[in-house]
Amino acid sequence: MAGLDDDPNDPVVVTGYKATHARKLSISQKGADRARAAGRAPVERGFARLRNWRHSPRSAPTPPTPPLPAGTDTNLEVNR
Structure with a gap:
């Protein structure tokens, strides 16, 4: 949370509240979460998109071509 604490020598880590079976969260704690x-x-969505950019159908490579049978002429020149 930007602007929460401006002191660089005393950083603040913002964590969420966790409910247990014995202690439920209050309405204000749920709102804070x-x-x-x-x-x-x-932010999490941006990181997920960066991690999975290779799996896009548009960026997928073409599948390899099957091998040619033995004895096939691989000369691609056209005789005229």
Whole structure:
């Protein structure tokens, strides 16, 4: 969360709240988790797109051609 703490010598790590079976989250804690997730989602989506850019159908290589049978003439010149 940008602008949360401006002191570079004392950084702050923002973590979410975690509910347990014995302790449920309050409404304000749920709201804080939602706000944190809303700020985090676009960043996570960007990293996911960077990780998976190779798997796009447009960037997929063409499949290899099958091998030619033995004795096939590989000369591609056309006789006139």
